[in-house]
Ligand code: ZN
């Protein structure tokens with residue numbers, strides 16, 4: 001049996017997600033936005049929390065750690081570069097390290113930009129990516145601590161993952177991301193299709209994720225900054241992709 005996931009909402013717009021290894025019973029929470037909804041998901045699935053895999057230090061990803069740790073004695077893994085800002089850390093990881101959730105193996109990829117130490121977890125054999133506030137569905141995280149060039153490099157690392165990779169991100173921002181994307185990529189048929197799909201999902205109270213890397217390559221302007229059509233729409237024809245990316249991110253901030 002392969003990896004299982006459970007997706008649910010936390011706080012106002014944070015996604016919570018559990019990753020479960022049926023072979024061993026090991027279960028990881030990807031980040032801990034809030035303890036109560038994570039506890040509820042554990043109760044509903046009957047899974048027992050063994051791990052918390054933290055992506056970055058922001059409170060909306062770490063506030064639930066200590067309450068969960070007190071109850072489950074779970075192991076908390078966090079990015080080495082931000083471990084001093086995250087409570088309850090047992091193990092630190094950096095680029096190229098591997099994490100284990102039972103028999104499931106995740107690769108740590110450093111994705112600086114949103115924060116300087118932000119990491120994502122890629123479970124290659126299971127085609128799962130936990131991207132938190134780096135890559136969103138049809139968007140990307142705000143560049144708060146890092147530089148635009150760092151964030152663009154982080155986007156390219158996501159672009160290099162296999163198309164079939166399922167992407168779980170940190171927030172339900174898809175609707176506003178689509179509005180922005182349509183403003184810079186009007187003629188994109190795949191984006192229009194995604195807009196109507198997401199509208200249906202949200203109207204039905206369903207999450208708009210997981211998405212896939214292959215889908216994001218078609219609809220996410222922040223992954224498509226090297227496309228001539230995007231540069232042209234911004235009046236930046238012929239400009240390098242990193243500059244187009246920075247302009248997209250600036251415009252999104254003001255959108
Ligand atoms: Zn964040």
Ligand code: FE
Nearest residue numbers: 058060133170
């Ligand atoms: Fe966040």
